[in-house]
Amino acid sequence: MDLDFTPGEDTFRAEARAWLAAHVPATAxxxxxxxxxxxxxxxxxxxxxxxxxxxxxxxxxxGGRGASILRWLVFEEEYYAANAPGRVSQNGINLLAPTLFxxxxxxxxxxxLPAMASGATIWAQAxxxxxxxxxxxxxRSTATRADGGWLLNGQKTWSSRxxxxxxxxxxxxxxxxxxxxxxxxxxxxxxLDAPGVTVRPIGRLDGKPAFAxxxxxxxxxxxxxxxxxxxxxxxxxxxxxxxxxxxTLRSPxxxxxxxxxxxxxxxxxxDPHDTALRDRVADAVIGARAYRLFTFTNxxxxxxxxxxxxxxxxxxxxxxxxxxxLHETALDLLGSDGELADGDDGGGWAEGxxxxxxxxxxxxxxxxxxxxxxxxxxxxxxxxx
Amino acid sequence: xxxxxxAEQTAFVRTLDQLLAAADTPAVVRAWSAGDHGPGRALWxxxxxxxxxxxxxxEEYDGLGPLPVELAAAFVELGRHAVPGPLAETxxxxxxxxxxxxxxxxxxxxxxxxxxxxxxxxxxxxSYALDADAADAVFHVVADxxxxxxxxxxxxxxxxxxxxxxxxxxxxxxxxGPAVRDAVRExxxxxxxxTAAQSLGTGLALVEQTVAYVKQRTQFGTxxxxxxxxxxxxxxxxxxxxxxxxxxxxxxxxxxxxxxxAGRDIAAAKVxxxxxxxxxxxxxxxxxxxIGYTAEYDLSLWIGKATALRTAWGTPAECRARVLAx
Numbered sequence: 001m002d003l004d005f006t007p008g009e010d011t012f013r014a015e016a017r018a019w020l021a022a023h024v025p026a027t028a029x030x031x032x033x034x035x036x037x038x039x040x041x042x043x044x045x046x047x048x049x050x051x052x053x054x055x056x057x058x059x060x061x062x063g064g065r066g067a068s069i070l071r072w073l074v075f076e077e078e079y080y081a082a083n084a085p086g087r088v089s090q091n092g093i094n095l096l097a098p099t100l101f102x103x104x105x106x107x108x109x110x111x112x113l114p115a116m117a118s119g120a121t122i123w124a125q126a127x128x129x130x131x132x133x134x135x136x137x138x139x140r141s142t143a144t145r146a147d148g149g150w151l152l153n154g155q156k157t158w159s160s161r162x163x164x165x166x167x168x169x170x171x172x173x174x175x176x177x178x179x180x181x182x183x184x185x186x187x188x189x190x191x192l193d194a195p196g197v198t199v200r201p202i203g204r205l206d207g208k209p210a211f212a213x214x215x216x217x218x219x220x221x222x223x224x225x226x227x228x229x230x231x232x233x234x235x236x237x238x239x240x241x242x243x244x245x246x247x248t249l250r251s252p253x254x255x256x257x258x259x260x261x262x263x264x265x266x267x268x269x270x271d272p273h274d275t276a277l278r279d280r281v282a283d284a285v286i287g288a289r290a291y292r293l294f295t296f297t298n299x300x301x302x303x304x305x306x307x308x309x310x311x312x313x314x315x316x317x318x319x320x321x322x323x324x325x326l327h328e329t330a331l332d333l334l335g336s337d338g339e340l341a342d343g344d345d346g347g348g349w350a351e352g353x354x355x356x357x358x359x360x361x362x363x364x365x366x367x368x369x370x371x372x373x374x375x376x377x378x379x380x381x382x383x384x385x
Numbered sequence: 386x387x388x389x390x391x392a393e394q395t396a397f398v399r400t401l402d403q404l405l406a407a408a409d410t411p412a413v414v415r416a417w418s419a420g421d422h423g424p425g426r427a428l429w430x431x432x433x434x435x436x437x438x439x440x441x442x443x444e445e446y447d448g449l450g451p452l453p454v455e456l457a458a459a460f461v462e463l464g465r466h467a468v469p470g471p472l473a474e475t476x477x478x479x480x481x482x483x484x485x486x487x488x489x490x491x492x493x494x495x496x497x498x499x500x501x502x503x504x505x506x507x508x509x510x511x512s513y514a515l516d517a518d519a520a521d522a523v524f525h526v527v528a529d530x531x532x533x534x535x536x537x538x539x540x541x542x543x544x545x546x547x548x549x550x551x552x553x554x555x556x557x558x559x560x561x562g563p564a565v566r567d568a569v570r571e572x573x574x575x576x577x578x579x580t581a582a583q584s585l586g587t588g589l590a591l592v593e594q595t596v597a598y599v600k601q602r603t604q605f606g607t608x609x610x611x612x613x614x615x616x617x618x619x620x621x622x623x624x625x626x627x628x629x630x631x632x633x634x635x636x637x638x639x640x641x642x643x644x645x646x647a648g649r650d651i652a653a654a655k656v657x658x659x660x661x662x663x664x665x666x667x668x669x670x671x672x673x674x675x676i677g678y679t680a681e682y683d684l685s686l687w688i689g690k691a692t693a694l695r696t697a698w699g700t701p702a703e704c705r706a707r708v709l710a711x
Binding site: 001002003004005070263266275278279281282283285286287289290291293294296297299300301303304314317318367369370371373374375377378379380381382383384 | 620
């Protein structure tokens, strides 16, 4: 048992650190949940991909470096330590790409992945519907057979990034007669500017249009934009859901960097006699370290051919709750300045706080994750939710 | 990097688990709590036979260590099975004797600790010694030095009935000076580390026993383990433990590598393991209901231990302060 990096991994870290030090914008980009910020973040994705840092774990042919999971984790640590911009393309990179690698065709990969890596195409997710949240399999939007493809109808909602993104991916009911709700679903991709698509941005808690409603009225999708076989969408999508909760959505680097910034803020601002606040800062530092080491265990397991199943639910609950506690502690350290949500004097903590509040809700609510932990890891009986 | 136990370490854990599962440890604990140390000493010798204590003793003193990763894995099992006795204190005494400049005391005690022939304990400065009434040697920290007690005060009860606490008395200082001070500090770190591992195991056992209970306990015509309110409490308990575990092994790797940050890593592991085990104890108590609040029911042995270990060898507040001490 060890925590050693190879000389090759150390060199990779040094290379990433040097590039980031030279290229990360000196002043923070505007919020990626605004039109102006979205464009600035898209430009940043292009710059990252130009130096092949946007998707390090992908094969070289699609713009990556063929990096191992461990190298990807190293890159993420350096990325967030450098205070680099948030990743506007994360829905595509973390959710759609793993699905394409597992279930897509060579043609789809060649057509879709390079444009995703460069930020030329930015993807939104289209899972939830007004009547299908945690119970995703009850979704009602339909895909009906048409000449050379499918016609989509219905409504999707809480579609992250959809206010400004180019394309979306999601599940549609293609066989209403299927015997179980999660059968008869098909995984499809479509353009957000296609005829028949209406995008209505939704302001999140702070009013920024971080997500949107999508109204679909006979939207044509060619056959080439189905992932996996028709009717197999649930199985295809669940492989993505595992990725989202598991290793890839929120890497430890993000929380290590946030805990470091929190510690610096505490040293600068805190009353040394306030041990209650000190304990909360310590817990954030300990939590970030725990998440890093937990992830190294998972990475070691994966490197030996193991897989992460229901354990990904532990992951998701842990980081999402750590993120909120960490940001709440920062706001308390900032005192009466904590509520300042614009400018630099709040250090971006307020925006990070608002973002963190969504964590226990998206990617499968934490209630659903706790059910999975209890049923699949502890072996408790399935009950009514 | 390979941050997993290897096959040999896993096999060692399995051996310990099997030995302890067959040893009826609750009966051993109850005898120990009543001052009858016979069954406990017998178990102690069998544990020594597997090499548990030799893991803290260098080869030159007939040991195998120090091997912190193996120690962590072993102490998780000792905690899971609620083994009584001065476990962390033994590891601390080994660290102390390793760290003294003088080889004399090390030669005198370490081989016999490794073999299980002697039972030793250690009291921090001005504090109680665990199981002084059972130990063959009670080391205690005095002013700048280290002494071997000649007796002990009255045995005090603990929230964990298996933990019998007494103040060491008498004894001339064996040694003093800066080397002793450093060795004492080092010993406290190892005790904290071993206590963290024991806590983690205690918490894991509490979750295991509670899962078994809620699967068979029926109310309203159904197993209570199917209720979401029950499931989520157990999921939270498991979450705490599963994220404390890598901190424990991270501290073990730091100790093995002689990392200067090992003390901070141990503090992080201690507070996480201690809090997670205590949370598991609260959950176990709540989900068992009144039977869990019953001394006669064996769950109480683990609940008491999780409570007492939380503050032993580093309170949560002390550990958190150390994590930020830089």
